[in-house]
Amino acid sequence: MIEVITLAAGFLLILIGLYAILARRHILRMIIGFSVFDTGLHVVMVSLGSIRGRTAPIVDDAVPAIQAINRVADPVPQALVLTAIVIGLGITALMLTFALRMARSRRSLDIRSYKDLKW
Amino acid sequence: MVRKLGILLVVLSVGGILGLLFAAYTPVTELSGPAAHYARHGAEELGSANLVTAVVVTYRGLDTLGEVVVLFLAATVIGLLLRNAGGERGAAGLPPSEILSTGAALLAPLVILLGVFIFLHGHLTPGGGFQGGAVIAVAALLQMLGKPGTRSSGRILHLVESVSGLTYLALGILGIFLAGGFLDNRILDTGIPGRLVSAGAIPIIYSLIGLKVGTELAGILGGLRGEAGGRNLEESPHD
Amino acid sequence: MMETAIAVVAGAGMLAGALVAVMGREVVTAVIAAGVVSLLASILYLLLSAPDVAMTEAAIGSGLTTVIFLFVLHRIRQVTEPGELNEKEIRESQDGA
Numbered sequence: 043m044i045e046v047i048t049l050a051a052g053f054l055l056i057l058i059g060l061y062a063i064l065a066r067r068h069i070l071r072m073i074i075g076f077s078v079f080d081t082g083l084h085v086v087m088v089s090l091g092s093i094r095g096r097t098a099p100i101v102d103d104a105v106p107a108i109q110a111i112n113r114v115a116d117p118v119p120q121a122l123v124l125t126a127i128v129i130g131l132g133i134t135a136l137m138l139t140f141a142l143r144m145a146r147s148r149r150s151l152d153i154r155s156y157k158d159l160k161w
Numbered sequence: 162m163v164r165k166l167g168i169l170l171v172v173l174s175v176g177g178i179l180g181l182l183f184a185a186y187t188p189v190t191e192l193s194g195p196a197a198h199y200a201r202h203g204a205e206e207l208g209s210a211n212l213v214t215a216v217v218v219t220y221r222g223l224d225t226l227g228e229v230v231v232l233f234l235a236a237t238v239i240g241l242l243l244r245n246a247g248g249e250r251g252a253a254g255l256p257p258s259e260i261l262s263t264g265a266a267l268l269a270p271l272v273i274l275l276g277v278f279i280f281l282h283g284h285l286t287p288g289g290g291f292q293g294g295a296v297i298a299v300a301a302l303l304q305m306l307g308k309p310g311t312r313s314s315g316r317i318l319h320l321v322e323s324v325s326g327l328t329y330l331a332l333g334i335l336g337i338f339l340a341g342g343f344l345d346n347r348i349l350d351t352g353i354p355g356r357l358v359s360a361g362a363i364p365i366i367y368s369l370i371g372l373k374v375g376t377e378l379a380g381i382l383g384g385l386r387g388e389a390g391g392r393n394l395e396e397s398p399h400d
Numbered sequence: 401m402m403e404t405a406i407a408v409v410a411g412a413g414m415l416a417g418a419l420v421a422v423m424g425r426e427v428v429t430a431v432i433a434a435g436v437v438s439l440l441a442s443i444l445y446l447l448l449s450a451p452d453v454a455m456t457e458a459a460i461g462s463g464l465t466t467v468i469f470l471f472v473l474h475r476i477r478q479v480t481e482p483g484e485l486n487e488k489e490i491r492e493s494q495d496g497a
């Protein structure tokens with residue numbers, strides 16, 4: 043039951059983030075939308091690997107190594123999401139740096155004022 | 162008007178696709194494929210009690226190497242773009258209050274200790290290099306907020322970052338000669354899972370990753386803060 | 401039962417926070433709301449048996465990302481004119497375009 047709830051929440055976060063990226067004209071709000079999109083994607087990935095009634099993938103006294111395959115959740119999506127979160131931070135920092143340079147060169151944060159590539 | 166209709170169309174179609182995926186979803190009940198192998202043999206093969214650590218460092222080690230490279234690239238580009246930083250008009254903000262500066266001075270060493278504990282015990286408890294590195298970056302942030310005038314010794318940060326990355330690569334290449342392949346952790350003895358000294362080279366690799374990520378994030382934070390009282394004092398109004 | 405209730409509450413809070421982050425009027429409010437979304441996502445990760453991911457998301461998503469946004473916002477405010485950062489003004493002044 044929990045996986046279904048979090049999967050739905052993750053999908054809705056993806057849609058909200060997508061709307062923010064497309065519909066907002068302020069550069070910082072587009073970057074916030076990207077960050078929300080990213081969080082939703084990670085929630086979806088982790089909830090796909092979670093199995094009802096199972097525990098965290100750590101082998102110790104509570105979960106001996108023999109029973110591990112029957113009692114732990116899937117460790118692979120968790121490992122992939124771990125690196126994805128750190129990369130998301132790096133990309134957000136890079137986007138904010140670009141936003142800072144754009145603001146310094148044009149004194150405006152509205153993307154409509156950057157018309158250099160329009161035909 | 163056309164733009165609004167277009168946005169609505171895109172969001173509704175993506176929403177429709179996600180809805181179809183959601184309707185076709187049946188929850189998983191058994192581990193299968195590689196995950197079953199990792200769960201069954203991970204602890205005894207690699208000696209690591211934390212299965213996620215085993216997957217991140219050894220079983221999917223190339224992904225982690227790629228992630229370290231991407232983070233390095235992002236930090237380098239940020240440092241390059243903000244090179245002529247500082248000198249913007251306006252003050253650097255209010256000076257920190259007494260509580261903030263005293264609290265930061267008291268807490269920063271404890272937070273660094275916590276970060277080191279987290280990445281040293283990555284193979285035993287939940288945690289590891291990335292979490293420990295983020296906590297160390299928070300300690301650097303506390304120092305930045307509590308005493309704004311301190312020049313962070315950029316040279317030591319860059320040195321630690323480069324040396325950690327190169328040592329990580331060197332350990333990986335050692336794995337080709339001494340063990341099963343690139344980034345194999347069995348170059349050292351795997352030991353008994355659950356002890357601090359176990360899991361071969363995983364604690365060393367994760368500590369290096371933790372130091373590298375921590376100093377990189379601290380460098381990114383310092384570059385983005387770019388204070389007028391910091392490193393770059395020249396005025397540069399043009400790009 | 402208890403876990404399902406916590407998951408529903410956290411999920412609803414996450415969606416409310418995301419709506420505030422996208423539709424909020426001030427940029428600072430939107431940034432803080434994005435941090436709250438990450439924090440509630442970290443609670444969801446705990447319920448999904450993923451403690452490693454929960455630690456990473458709490459430290460990086462809700463801590464460092466918010467701080468980075470606020471640092472850059474402060475620097476941008478020193479460079480642009482005061483009116484540029486208000487979304488409502490942008491929308492009203494260029495509605496016909």
